[in-house]
Amino acid sequence: MTRVTDTSSASRGHGLRRDIDLLEALASDEAQTAGGLGVVRLACLVGREKTQVSRALKALAAEGIVERDPDTLEYRLGWRLFSLVARTSESRLVRVAEPLMHALSADLEETSHLCVLSDQEVLTLLSVSGHSFRVHGWEGRGVPAWQTSAGRVLLADATPDELYVRFGTTGDMPVPELWGLIQEARKQGYARVSEEFEEGLVGVSAPVRDFRGRVVAALNVSAPKNRLGGRLDEAGRTTARAAARVSALLGWEPRRAQPARTGPT
Template sequence: MADPTSPGSPRRSGTPSSAGLRRDLEILDVLARPEHAANGLGVSRIAEILGREKSQVSRALKALEAEGMAERDLDSLEYRLGWRLYAFAARTTEARLTHLAAPYLRRLVARLNETTHLCVLRGSAVLTLLSVSPSHAFRGLGWEGVSVPAPMTSAGRVLVSDWAPDALRSWADAWLREASAAAAPHQHIRTVDDLVREVTAIRRRGYAAVDEEFEVGLVGVSAPVRDFRGMIVAAINVSAPKGRLGPHLGEAGRRTLAIARELSAELGHPAARGQTPDQATSDG
């Protein structure tokens, strides 16, 4: 067996690679700084900041670009962080969010005795990351990993409820076209103006509610989960048969909002930190 400390061993040969990785991470760290993230940086400026040779930095950036870790603007020739880093960050954030959300969803199940879901937006669809059901509930087809058209659900409407009006309108055309063919008979959002009015109501009330719009006989409520920036990163949803939840839809909405605000506080949302569950439940 080869000696692991010998010059030809994998352990020794990994040392230069570790140094190269560290140099690459230094470049990514510079590109990630707030003052550089938006506009990017050229090779010369990065080399100057790091005190390294321009040719060395150029080679490293080309390798990072090839792997999707950095990207170069074709006009300005400046580099920014690449798509793969953002994809890694999104998956890491969602994994942490799902882990943190689980006990909050279980508490909501205990209060409402109905199945709850943690949902995120994917294009014009809502994706369920996590579902928690009452212990007595029969679980057939699970919703985890399943996506549905956003405008047909309370979660989808909540997830876009903090968008600027122009962004909402420009996106809504495609959003509604995709949903129109599958719209339920009671679907009342069919135009951009309908959507804008609904979003205004959600902002005022704090949560969204649907009554047989996603599926005949099914009602649901959703409330936004915000991160430390105040941005909506997910929605907590409760869905159940109308005969069971319909008479208590308002109460379910307020309780869902209270739990969503508690989870938001754990994620660092400053406006939610000082608010008790009773205060959140009494809103709106």
């Protein structure tokens, strides 16, 4: 009886491993670039029979783990998988980022912030100083995204049309100007501002990416201009290195360049 149970468990484990192989293939650069992969290509990538792969994909699709495009009949990662990840991503983000933020703040001797995008504002999830304690003054507080370095890196994945939808009617920041600032930040790996949000205040921010390569947060360092103003680029590069380490812990592997985007006319 024990032998039968062990065999059954081993079989289920082997089946799970084969399903994970399929999910990893659907998360590959090839699949992400193409927008999905067909059964034949997936069978080739995982080294299995086409009929076996087809049955496994149908079972995964029935649970929402993968989904099939009705036009191309190709498979991609599904809504349920992303939903499971999303439920834990914010708490994991804070947990992963906090020790690196302490190191960043100690290195620059300034307070660092972990920020996310909320509609037209940048929301601070966590603030820490270089003295091993959390600073609560900014946590939960929102500021206009277009005025901050954090907002410019958080909007790195946005298209011009998305920027118009989000900001086009505010009149506070012309979208073409904002687009230019976002592209500048993308090019140098960090954004910088000097007294644009508040007189006498400067700051730098760098993007944090998840396992898909999407910007999910920004690491920010802000300080009075008389302390940080003369070393903004140094601080920007240091912050970018810290953000890259957080991204790596979230599963991001920068194996290929980010696709170029078309600017507004």
